[in-house]
Amino acid sequence: MRVVLFDADGDDQILRDKALDPAGLADNELAWIDVHAEQAAGIREALSPFGLGDLPFEPLLDPDHAPLFSHQDWFGARAIAPSWNGHIAECSPLPWLLLVGPNVVVTIHRDQLAFLDDIAALEDPDSRIGKLGADSFAAGLLDRMLTSYFDAVDAFEDRLDHLEVEILKPRVRNEHLPELRRLRADVSRLRRLLSSHRDLFDAMARPDFQPDQPEKVEKQFRAVSARYERAMDAVENARDLVVGSYELLSTRLSQRTNESMRVLTFVTVLLGTLAVVAGVLGMNFQATLFETGTTGFWTTVGAMALFVAAALLVGRVRGWWR
Numbered sequence: 001m002r003v004v005l006f007d008a009d010g011d012d013q014i015l016r017d018k019a020l021d022p023a024g025l026a027d028n029e030l031a032w033i034d035v036h037a038e039q040a041a042g043i044r045e046a047l048s049p050f051g052l053g054d055l056p057f058e059p060l061l062d063p064d065h066a067p068l069f070s071h072q073d074w075f076g077a078r079a080i081a082p083s084w085n086g087h088i089a090e091c092s093p094l095p096w097l098l099l100v101g102p103n104v105v106v107t108i109h110r111d112q113l114a115f116l117d118d119i120a121a122l123e124d125p126d127s128r129i130g131k132l133g134a135d136s137f138a139a140g141l142l143d144r145m146l147t148s149y150f151d152a153v154d155a156f157e158d159r160l161d162h163l164e165v166e167i168l169k170p171r172v173r174n175e176h177l178p179e180l181r182r183l184r185a186d187v188s189r190l191r192r193l194l195s196s197h198r199d200l201f202d203a204m205a206r207p208d209f210q211p212d213q214p215e216k217v218e219k220q221f222r223a224v225s226a227r228y229e230r231a232m233d234a235v236e237n238a239r240d241l242v243v244g245s246y247e248l249l250s251t252r253l254s255q256r257t258n259e260s261m262r263v264l265t266f267v268t269v270l271l272g273t274l275a276v277v278a279g280v281l282g283m284n285f286q287a288t289l290f291e292t293g294t295t296g297f298w299t300t301v302g303a304m305a306l307f308v309a310a311a312l313l314v315g316r317v318r319g320w321w322r
Helices: 041-050 115-121 133-165 176-195 200-203 213-279 288-292 294-317
Strands: 004-007 013-015 027-038 068-071 074-083 093-102 104-109
Touching: 013 294, 027 041, 027 115, 041 104, 041 133, 068 200, 074 133, 074 176, 074 200, 093 133, 104 133, 133 176, 133 200, 176 213, 200 213, 213 294, 288 294
Parallel strands: 027 104
Antiparallel strands: 004 013, 004 027, 068 074, 074 093, 093 104
């Protein structure tokens, strides 16, 4: 667990458990309590020193429960962050809870969350974050979580771009199809994670969400909700990109088939022409050519070889094969 006190009139600092009194926070102070626990009992025990152990956060632990709840001056939200470790194929859900009260923000999670660690790693004692209200800070946390989804989409698109470069190489292979299948499954998994937040972000855009909060805070939550819609659009676009890559692969495979058929047709015509010449020479009639013996035979073979070389040169110049 970590406790960070943001003080707009002083230096931000990391506090020990008993050094924080939520009820005694000034207007320019904001406390962030980050709890890393797995069971409800452990969460309650961690929050008890701050007088927050009676918060009804258990409903948020139930995946079938609504992702939002209100309790006096507090509201809570359940969200899911993506964990992809630089490779979207390893994307997995990381659920976390957000509790927001007067000048206090509590985050609860079972696993490490990179975007929370990034905030804690900021070493700027004069950050002025203390001027933010708890609601504004909570909106910022949700916005940072959405950024992690955008990062995952960027990683996915980079991987897809690399695959398309491979598809566009002169010798395309069928082995790219399993990779496209994996990419399609990966982006579907990412979409399911993000779409599970629809109720949460839709609620934040409605006027009945925290009706007593200032208009400035309402705009912040509506902005986060709008960014969620852009994130959904980005994921949907990523799905369309997979379809486009599949069409590109199909086109390249069709092109390869056409090139093979063109070569086979050329070879068939070439061999057919030689067969006609050999057939004519094999007809049962007397000709001066047949009286030349070995010289005539090799002359005929040389002429046929010269014809084949000329035909191959013409095909090469016209780009019938590479």
